[in-house]
Every structure is written in C-alpha cells, then in structure tokens.
Amino acid sequence: xxxxxxxxxxxxxxxxxxxxxxxxxxxxxxxxxxxxxxxxxxxxxxxxxxxxxxxxxxxxxxxx
Numbered sequence: 796x797x798x799x800x801x802x803x804x805x806x807x808x809x810x811x812x813x814x815x816x817x818x819x820x821x822x823x824x825x826x827x828x829x830x831x832x833x834x835x836x837x838x839x840x841x842x843x844x845x846x847x848x849x850x851x852x853x854x855x856x857x858x859x
Contacts, residue, residue, distance in 0.1 A: 805841030
C-alpha cells in the first residue's frame with residue numbers, strides 16, 4: 796500500500812480587535828499565537844483556526 800499524500804495546509808489570518816495583548820494556544824498544534832496589541836495580525840495553522848474563531852476579540856481576515 797502506498798502512503799497517502801498529506802493534505803495541503805491552509806493558513807488563516809486573524810486580527811486582534813481588543814485593547815491590550817492576547818496569547819492563545821492552538822488546541823491541535825499546541826502552538827502559541829501572540830497578538831501584541833490592537834490591530835495585530837497573526838497567521839494561524841488551519842487546524843487551530845476553528846477554535847480561535849470562538850475567541851472573543853479575534854476575527855478572521857483571510858486565508859491562503
């Protein structure tokens with residue numbers, strides 16, 4: 796049996812709309828995503844994106 800090719804990774808981009816800073820840990824990858832302040836944009840592994848979508852003061856601004 797041949798190995799299955801790995802699915803391409805999707806990257807989501809989130810923007811922080813709060814007033815201070817925020818660090819969120821991705822539940823799938825375990826990565827920490829640091830939003831240093833208002834309007835900070837961070838690239839997020841697509842596997843972690845669904846959980847970050849539920850975090851107040853974060854909004855999705857795109858994906859690739």
